[in-house]
Amino acid sequence: MDAAMLAGTVSTVLFAAANLPMLVKAVRSHDLRSYSGSALVMGNVGNLVYTVYVVSLPFGPIWVLHAFYLVTMALMLVLYAASARARRITRTGGSRRPGPLTPGTPRK
Secondary structure, three states, X not given: OOHHHHHHHHHHHHHHHHHHHHHHHHHHHOOOOOOOXXXXXXXXXXXXXXXXXXXXXXXXXXXXXXXXXHHHXXXXXXXXXXXXXXXXXXXXXXXXXXXXXXXXXXXX
């Protein structure tokens, strides 16, 4: 293993290890209020675009790191959406409020 491959492997392990506590906390608590939905969406889109570059490279640590980022960012977005939906349902008392165009709803 040359120095570049060793550095890539070590940095992959370190980056993944640095992100795992955040992911574990989000999965356990289901509380993602401190996250930005738009940042999570943009991060996922960026990861998808970056995939084009990664698949052009020979298999190595970057593939593993990128796969980790793809999975964790997608999971964080799903958890964020579920958390936001649960907060919305709790806030409305478990029922959906009628929208402004719902039949029978008086206009203001």
